[in-house]
Amino acid sequence: xxxxxxxxxxxxxxxxxxxxxxxxxxxxxxxxxxxxxxxxxxxxxxxxxxxxxxxxxxxxxxxxxxxxxxxxxxxxxxxxxxxxxxxxxxxxxxxxxxxxxxxxxxxxxxxxxxxxxxxxxxxxxxxxxxxxxxxxxxxxxxxxxxxxxxxxxxxxxxxxxxxxxxxxxxxxxxxxxxxxxxxxxxxxxxxxxxxxxxxxxxxxxxxxxxxxxxxxxxxxxxxxxxxxxxxx
Amino acid sequence: xxxxxxxxxxxxxxxxxxxxxxxxxxxxxxxxxxxxxxxxxxxxxxxxxxxxxxxxxxxxxxxxxxxxxxxxxxxxxxxxxxxxxxxxxxxxxxxxxxxxxxxxxxxxxxxxxxxxxxxxxxxxxxxxxxxxxxxxxxxxxxxxxxxxxxxxxxxxxxxxxxxxxxxxxxxxxxxxxxxxxxxxxxxxxxxxxxxxxxxxxxxxxxxxxxxxxxxxxxxxxxxxxxxxxxxx
DNA sequence: CGACGATTTGAATAGGATCAATGGGAGTGG
DNA sequence: CCACTCCCATTGATCCTATTCAAATCGTCG
Numbered sequence: 001x002x003x004x005x006x007x008x009x010x011x012x013x014x015x016x017x018x019x020x021x022x023x024x025x026x027x028x029x030x031x032x033x034x035x036x037x038x039x040x041x042x043x044x045x046x047x048x049x050x051x052x053x054x055x056x057x058x059x060x061x062x063x064x065x066x067x068x069x070x071x072x073x074x075x076x077x078x079x080x081x082x083x084x085x086x087x088x089x090x091x092x093x094x095x096x097x098x099x100x101x102x103x104x105x106x107x108x109x110x111x112x113x114x115x116x117x118x119x120x121x122x123x124x125x126x127x128x129x130x131x132x133x134x135x136x137x138x139x140x141x142x143x144x145x146x147x148x149x150x151x152x153x154x155x156x157x158x159x160x161x162x163x164x165x166x167x168x169x170x171x172x173x174x175x176x177x178x179x180x181x182x183x184x185x186x187x188x189x190x191x192x193x194x195x196x197x198x199x200x201x202x203x204x205x206x207x208x209x210x211x212x213x214x215x216x217x218x219x220x221x222x223x224x225x226x227x228x229x230x231x232x
Numbered sequence: 233x234x235x236x237x238x239x240x241x242x243x244x245x246x247x248x249x250x251x252x253x254x255x256x257x258x259x260x261x262x263x264x265x266x267x268x269x270x271x272x273x274x275x276x277x278x279x280x281x282x283x284x285x286x287x288x289x290x291x292x293x294x295x296x297x298x299x300x301x302x303x304x305x306x307x308x309x310x311x312x313x314x315x316x317x318x319x320x321x322x323x324x325x326x327x328x329x330x331x332x333x334x335x336x337x338x339x340x341x342x343x344x345x346x347x348x349x350x351x352x353x354x355x356x357x358x359x360x361x362x363x364x365x366x367x368x369x370x371x372x373x374x375x376x377x378x379x380x381x382x383x384x385x386x387x388x389x390x391x392x393x394x395x396x397x398x399x400x401x402x403x404x405x406x407x408x409x410x411x412x413x414x415x416x417x418x419x420x421x422x423x424x425x426x427x428x429x430x431x432x433x434x435x436x437x438x439x440x441x442x443x444x445x446x447x448x449x450x451x452x453x454x455x456x457x458x459x460x461x462x463x464x
Numbered sequence: 465c466g467a468c469g470a471t472t473t474g475a476a477t478a479g480g481a482t483c484a485a486t487g488g489g490a491g492t493g494g
Numbered sequence: 495c496c497a498c499t500c501c502c503a504t505t506g507a508t509c510c511t512a513t514t515c516a517a518a519t520c521g522t523c524g
Contacts, residue, residue, distance in 0.1 A: 045458055065378040065456060072373060084363035084370075093370050093458060116359070117352060124349060127359045131316035134366040138316075138325050141304060141373045145416045146297040149512070176471070184377045189512055191472055206471095206521085224297060226277055226325060380479070408503065421480055423504055438489085438503095 005032050009105060012053065012078060014129060017121030029111040034103050041096045041104065048085035048092050050106040054078065057102025060178060061094040071181035073136070074099070074174060083130045086112050099174060139227045146227075149185045153193045154221035155228050156183060157202065161211055163230075168214075172207040237264050241337060244285065244310060246361060249353030261343040266335050273328045273336065280317035280324050282338040286310065289334025292410060293326040303413035305368070306331070306406060315362045318344050331406060371459045378459075381417045385425045386453035387460050388415060389434065393443055395462075400446075404439040 006027060009015070015023050032055075035041065041052065044063060052059070059075040072094050075081050085092050086109040116123045143152055156179075157170065164170045172179060180190035194204050200220055201213025211217060225232055238259060241247070247255050264287075267273065273284065276295060284291070291307040304326050307313050317324050318341040348355045375384055388411075389402065396402045404411060412422035426436050432452055433445025443449060457464055 063374045063378065063458070065374070065459070066454060068378050070374060070377040072370065084366045087359060087363045088367070090367075091458075091464060093367060093374075093464070117356060120349060120352060120355065123352065123355045123359070127319060127348070127355070127362065130359065130362055130366065131319045134316045134362065134369065135320070135322075135325060137366065137369050137373060138304065141369060141376065142295045142297070142302060142325075144373065144376050145302040146295065146300050148510095186513060187471070188473085188514085192512090195472090222298060226295070226323075227297070232323060232325070382479095418481060419503070420482080420505085424480090427504090 008055070014053065014080065014125050015122070016125055018115070018119050018125065019121070022115050022119040022122050026107055026111050026115050029108050031106045032103065033106060035098045035101065037098050037100050037102075039098045041098065042082070042092050042094075044092050044095045046092055048082055048088075048090055048109055050082065050108060051080065051086040051112045052082050052096070053080045053105040053107070055103040055105055057104075058099040058173070059096050059102060059104070060099050060174075061096050062181070063094050069181060070184065071178055073140070074178070074182060076173075080129060081133075083126065083133060085109075087116065087126075087130065089113065099178065135232070136230075139232075143227050144184050149183065149189055150193045150196055151221055152183045152185075153190065154197060154200075154217055155223050157197075157209060157211065158214070158217060158221055158223055159228055159230070161214075168212065169208065169210045172209065176207075240287070246285065246312065246357050247354070248357055250347070250351050250357065251353070254347050254351040254354050258339055258343050258347050261340050263338045264335065265338060267330045267333065269330050269332050269334075271330045273330065274314070274324050274326075276324050276327045278324055280314055280320075280322055280341055282340060283312065283314050283318040283344045284328070285312045285337040285339070287335040287337055289336075290331040290405070291328050291334060291336070292331050292406075293328050294413070295326050301413065302416070303410055304372070306410070306414060308405075312361060313365075315358065315365060319348065319358075319362065321345065331410065367464070368462075371464075375459050376416050381415065381421055382425045382428055383453055384415045384417075385422065386429060386432075386449055387455050389429075389441060389443065390446070390449060390453055390455055391460055391462070393446075400444065401440065401442045404441065408439075 009027060009032070010023060041059065054075050054077050056077055059081065060071055061073045061075060061081055062069055062071045073081075081096065082092060089109060112126070116126055143155070147155070160173070161170045176190055177187050180187040183190065185193070194202065197217070197220070200216040201211055202217065203210040203212065241259060241264070242255060273291065286307050286309050288309055291313065292303055293305045293307060293313055294301055294303045305313070313328065314324060321341060344358070348358055375387070379387070392405070393402045408422055409419050412419040415422065417425070426434065429449070429452070432448040433443055434449065435442040435444065
């Protein structure tokens with residue numbers, strides 16, 4: 001990777017407590033790559049050669065089964081993916097594509113495992129990241145199994161509203177297609193779910209959403225910190 | 233914990249490479265408990281005080297949302313749960329109850345984190361366990377989002393058939409209620425799904441299942457190693 | 465302007481859930 | 495040992511949710 005990027009990368013939470021040598025070794029073997037939108041970075045079922053850290057842009061993780069496709073997560077800076085696959089030296093369970101032009105740090109799995117074994121601070125940071133991702137996935141599973149499509153959408157809107165400053169409006173960060181897949185429904189159904197939420201103060205104009213009755217929306221959504229609080 | 237249990241516990245894969253001192257410290261602070269069936273060991277949303285290792289019996293992990301309930305996983309010996317919650321020193325995302333009389337090793341979260349920080353071999357084993365659980369959960373999410381109820385049941389049967397020796401028959405390891413919840417459906421719907429699979433050689437007698445046409449069942453199930461292979 | 469992909473809308477269908485009632489064992493107590 | 499009871503499981507009927515297929519509309523980009 002290029003010299004001028006080193007400072008940025010060193011500030012990553014993942015490298016917070018790691019020793020100088022560890023970071024040095026990791027970065028030396030890594031690639032800091034720029035990708036345009038709609039590039040497939042990894043394909044499910046392939047050997048997990050790299051651990052990925054998203055520095056800029058936006059990556060969609062998704063799975064295929066025959067003709068169907070499901071978005072498992074959307075990764076934004078600064079966050080990572082493929083931790084479990086790399087640590088276990090297994091195969092990717094998900095494919096990944098850029099949704100926007102992105103900058104991505106690619107660290108060889110071999111290097112990650114070596115750093116994990118040799119640097120306790122890095123091991124801790126890496127495992128904490130892994131555990132956080134695990135918990136997000138568990139929440140996604142509960143979300144999917146315990147809620148209807150409208151409830152999932154309502155909770156998504158409330159969460160995004162919170163993230164974006166709770167100003168009574170928000171902007172969808174992805175195409176509605178992608179959002180639908182993330183929320184486990186078809187895009188037609190997402191459209192209808194938005195329609196149903198109009199009665200609860202949700203006004204949709206393209207990707208711009210206005211929430212004029214949060215209370216009513218919360219009544220529908222029945223949010224619970226166990227599923228919806230990103231900090232949990 | 234009692235002296236006579238120490239040898240058994242020391243053979244756990246989790247402690248495989250760990251130093252004598254690490255294991256010593258962990259076990260000293262731990263409890264090896266026996267529980268009857270239908271005891272709730274942990275309740276979601278509570279501080280994650282203990283990491284659990286199931287030595288005998290069977291534990292159900294589940295989540296509640298209002299009146300609904302969903303089984304996230306069923307843990308059998310020798311395996312563990314609450315790794316992520318304990319490592320992050322957070323709260324449990326799931327409740328846990330014994331389905332059968334069980335023996336469980338309870339290791340204080342504090343001790344786990346100390347051992348993780350102090351013993352690289354233990355850290356590695358623990359993180360590998362965590363990563364494995366993560367991947368199981370991701371597969372469960374894909375299973376839920378990409379498949380119909382009948383497909384999930386068909387794949388479950390094929391997998392269990394494999395696990396139990398591929399002899400053309402298998403025994404359901406839990407009540408059908410629990411299985412239904414694990415597979416993300418109501419028990420009525422499970423019953424009907426079994427009915428639908430009769431046309432594909434699935435004969436149900438209580439908990440005993442006979443599979444007389446694996447090929448036909450696979451046609452329905454469309455299994456894929458990415459979701460169904462436990463080794464992946 | 466024209467073309468293409470994304471989104472919306474409509475109609476029909478399928479997949480699951482709910483509600484209600486019935487059948488079937490396993491365990492308990494006489 | 496048998497009858498009773500309770501809980502689990504099944505079955506039927508109906509309702510609701512969500513998908514599918516088709517067509518129309520909207521936006522964006524060249």
